[in-house]
Amino acid sequence: MKKGVLLVNLGSPDSPNPKDVKKYLGEFLMDERVIDIPYAARALLVRGIILKTRPKASAAAYKKIWWEEGSPLIVISKRLQDKIKKQVDIPVALAMRYGSMTIEKGLRELVDQGVDEVLLFPLYPQFAMATTETILVKAEEIRKMHFPNLKIESVPAFYNKSDYIEVLSNSIKRHLEGKTYEHLLFSYHGVPERHIRKSDITKSHCKINGNCCVTPSKAHEFCYRHQCLEVTRLVAEKLQLQEGAYSTSFQSRLGFDPWLQPYTDRTIERLGKGGLKNMAIVTPAFVSDCLETLEEIAMEGQEIFHEMGGHEFTTIPCLNDDDDFVNLLSNWITNWNTK
Ligand SMILES: C=CC1=C(C)c2cc3[nH]c(cc4nc(cc5[nH]c(cc1n2)c(C)c5CCC(=O)O)C(CCC(=O)O)=C4C)c(C)c3C=C
Numbered sequence: 001m002k003k004g005v006l007l008v009n010l011g012s013p014d015s016p017n018p019k020d021v022k023k024y025l026g027e028f029l030m031d032e033r034v035i036d037i038p039y040a041a042r043a044l045l046v047r048g049i050i051l052k053t054r055p056k057a058s059a060a061a062y063k064k065i066w067w068e069e070g071s072p073l074i075v076i077s078k079r080l081q082d083k084i085k086k087q088v089d090i091p092v093a094l095a096m097r098y099g100s101m102t103i104e105k106g107l108r109e110l111v112d113q114g115v116d117e118v119l120l121f122p123l124y125p126q127f128a129m130a131t132t133e134t135i136l137v138k139a140e141e142i143r144k145m146h147f148p149n150l151k152i153e154s155v156p157a158f159y160n161k162s163d164y165i166e167v168l169s170n171s172i173k174r175h176l177e178g179k180t181y182e183h184l185l186f187s188y189h190g191v192p193e194r195h196i197r198k199s200d201i202t203k204s205h206c207k208i209n210g211n212c213c214v215t216p217s218k219a220h221e222f223c224y225r226h227q228c229l230e231v232t233r234l235v236a237e238k239l240q241l242q243e244g245a246y247s248t249s250f251q252s253r254l255g256f257d258p259w260l261q262p263y264t265d266r267t268i269e270r271l272g273k274g275g276l277k278n279m280a281i282v283t284p285a286f287v288s289d290c291l292e293t294l295e296e297i298a299m300e301g302q303e304i305f306h307e308m309g310g311h312e313f314t315t316i317p318c319l320n321d322d323d324d325f326v327n328l329l330s331n332w333i334t335n336w337n338t339k
């Protein structure tokens with residue numbers, strides 16, 4: 001058997017123009033694991049309401065962060081792929097769940113090189129229905145339809161792996177060296193609370209009340225909230241952060257349903273209003289910098305903090321193509337390849 005790896009990230013529009021953004025958002029938001037309501041209601045909401053206004057606003061936000069070479073998320077993911085390729089002995093392809101770099105193209109690239117056993121690698125430290133699960137389901141659909149003889153194994157969420165926590169903690173430490181900050185905020189992408197309940201394999205553990213996430217349960221294997229809180233706890237332990245000098249929040253909510261709380265924008269506002277002058281923020285749900293980190297956090301978040309009287313607002317980059325992160329992923333791939 002010949003092995004190969006498919007790295008998969010979220011994806012971006014082809015350009016920051018409203019037409020391309022609309023196409024991308026249409027595909028993304030019509031995913032039943034992202035907006036998880038019945039098809040007719042989803043189509044009405046997405047095509048009848050969201051796609052009428054959001055593409056223009058999102059395109060303006062994308063324009064602010066777009067690079068010469070393209071979308072930061074895509075460019076960074078390609079850099080990561082290139083560096084990993086140099087460290088492992090098997091083919092490494094890259095795909096996006098949404099947009100033109102499809103999972104089908106990625107699998108075909110591997111199959112064309114003679115690969116018949118694939119390690120499917122969702123680039124998300126925490127499991128979520130809207131991220132990891134949709135990649136697994138899509139890849140399986142494509143396998144059945146186009147590559148029935150292909151064997152696919154997937155990498156589970158790696159939020160609590162000690163080597164990952166070490167790389168993340170070291171990166172935070174390095175980026176905070178010489179910086180003044182009184183509070184470190186761990187901001188994760190939010191999801192509707194309903195998603196957390198749906199992913200509860202025990203069907204009874206999840207209460208989203210603060211306690212269930214720290215009470216041991218089989219449900220945690222697929223609980224995004226638990227996995228985010230664990231990353232914060234493990235990093236805080238590693239960096240010996242003092243109680244009260246750090247906290248967790250959730251960003252990027254969309255719509256009116258309750259999403260995981262506390263919300264990042266309100267947390268920044270509260271910290272600033274409370275007299276905090278210097279804060280730092282890290283975004284461990286994203287492995288690559290993207291619209292949500294470069295615009296929502298580094299630009300909008302900073303603006304909120306300054307409006308509230310804050311001074312220094314330090315944003316810690318994602319792990320991106322950091323050499324330690326490349327080594328970590330390459331080691332995992334090599335271990336899988338040689339097992
Ligand atoms: C119901 C809507 C959404 C859910 C649920 C959701 C979950 C989720 N998303 C990410 C990671 C990323 N999201 C990004 C952009 C983005 N996300 C949503 C909506 C939901 N996300 C939208 C509409 C957008 C597009 C931008 C906008 O219009 O606001 C990105 C950035 C992509 C880029 O091109 O840079 C990332 C990354 C996670 C990890 C997650 C659940 C855990």
Ligand SMILES: [Fe+2]
Binds near residue numbers: 189252
């Ligand atoms: Fe998102």
